[in-house]
Amino acid sequence: MQYFSTRGHAAPVNSAQAVLKGLAPDGGLYMMDQIPEFDVTGCLAKDTKAMAVQILSALLPDIQNMEALVDRAYTGKFCSEELTPTVSVGKFTVLELFRGPTSAFKDVALCMLPQLLTAAKKQEGLQEDILILTATSGDTGKAALSGFADVPGVRICVFYPEGGVSAVQRAQMVTQKGNNVRVCAVKGNFDDAQTGVKNIFAACADGKLLEGKPFRLSSANSINIGRLAPQITYYFKAYKDLLDRGEIQMGDPVNFCVPTGNFGDILAGYLAKCLGLPVGRLICASNANNVLTDFIRTGIYDRRRNLHKTDSPSMDILVSSNLERLLYLLSGQKHSLVAELMEQLNRDGHYQVPESLKEAISRQFWADFADDAQTAETIRRVWEENHYLCDTHTAVAWKVAENYVNQTGDRRPMVVLSTASAYKFPRAVLTAIGGDTDGDEFAQMERLARMTRIQIPGNLSGLQNLQELHTDVIEKQQMLNFVLEE
Ligand SMILES: *Cc1c(COP(=O)(O)O)cnc(C)c1O
DSSP states (O other): OOEEETTSOSOOBOHHHHHHHOBOTTSOBEEESSOOOOOHHHHHTSOHHHHHHHHHHHHOTTSOOHHHHHHHHHTTTSSSTTSSOEEEETTEEEEEOOOSTTSBTHHHHHHHHHHHHHHHHHHTTOOSEEEEEEEOSSHHHHHHHHHHTTOTTEEEEEEEETTOSOHHHHHHHHTOOOTTEEEEEEESOHHHHHHHHHHHHHHHTTSSTTTTOSEEEEOOSTTSHHHHGGGGHHHHHHHHHHHHTTSSOTTOOEEEEEEOSSSHHHHHHHHHHHTTOOEEEEEEEEOSOOHHHHHHHHSEEEOOSOOOOOSSGGGOOSOOTTHHHHHHHHTTSOHHHHHHHHHHHHHHSEEEOOHHHHHHHHHHEEEEEOOHHHHHHHHHHHHHHHOOOOOHHHHHHHHHHHHHHHHHOOOSOEEEEEOBOGGGSHHHHHHHTTOOOOSOHHHHHHHHHHHHOOOOOTTTTTGGGSOOOOOOEEEGGGHHHHHHTO
């Protein structure tokens, strides 16, 4: 199996090289040339980790010893060995993706990626360490730190905007242990930190600055196929749970509603379908930043609008990078078309896909959005009716799933993906269920726990009492030096 760039101007690579490189040199994303034969029934008979082994081995065949890698990635790190439990809540099934070490759905992928990177490195005979550089606006930073901490052969350096992340998110990052991790605040906003990271990659691109250094640079963002592939597993896991509970028979299609930002999570659902899982509609849920809603309905992608800051910040995105992979797959791997659309997006801020592609998208996907008021109303209602506490991202998906059922009459079983613990967003959740929001986030978490009697996840409670290990604050111009000091 080979991996090709979605834009067609880069040499094909094997799966280990695709993981190592992340982004293709022509700016495109790596995608496999064909979907492998896959034993769905066999996969559904397995436990979650064995499912992951089968799926990852099928998609990344050049990476050896997958069983040991999956074991190292996940064993003992999640609340239970099923990793991503499902819960029946009223008319829907909720797939809980936030039971990992940092209470973020990104844990599922970011626990696995370091293992895949080290294995790919060995496979390709690369001697130096890989240094992962990331700018974070919150959740990704901690999930990446936790996934990479103390994994031999890799290092990680996370930059966050000083004052630009929540108190809980900051505490999560600055207390991170591990002899291969660095965390640093940058004076500026998230864009400054992100631009700084991009500038470092550009400055180091020709290799001169890194001569003699024992590492080379890479990134952990969701364009890496090694981050996307591990997310396919939980779609199989959810389907298996529905089978085990007798809610469906083998072969019955199931719909999934996904709170979407960069389009990685929902694309993993589409790949699960390509592998043969009986997936019905994939429902793309957005907040007030509803670029994807408009796109899936009209075939026109238009980023020329203001970014709204919402209560579901992980979905505050105007350019969803993984959509490029969907365009590639559904156009029949027409890389020239994808390259042209991406160039238009870059140059003009918008593009329109051909009618046939638009129709192919609407056969598989459906889209809608929920604003902050609807999100809060949904958190309150789901709590009052079902005694289930949703975070803001999950509530967006719940609301859109309801809209889907009401507007289409499609009564097939619906799985709503839950991407965060309510304790990650205590102010918004308290406000929604009528609690007061005095005090800092730690006080809010405790009040939420008293009101709902739902335990605060262990990794979030008591964070404020841990020792701060990373206290550097630098100017954005100093970021390159900070990295080179390593
Ligand atoms: C990252 C994230 C999302 C969006 O996932 P994508 O794969 O980027 O679409 C949704 N919810 C939460 C809580 C997240 O952290």
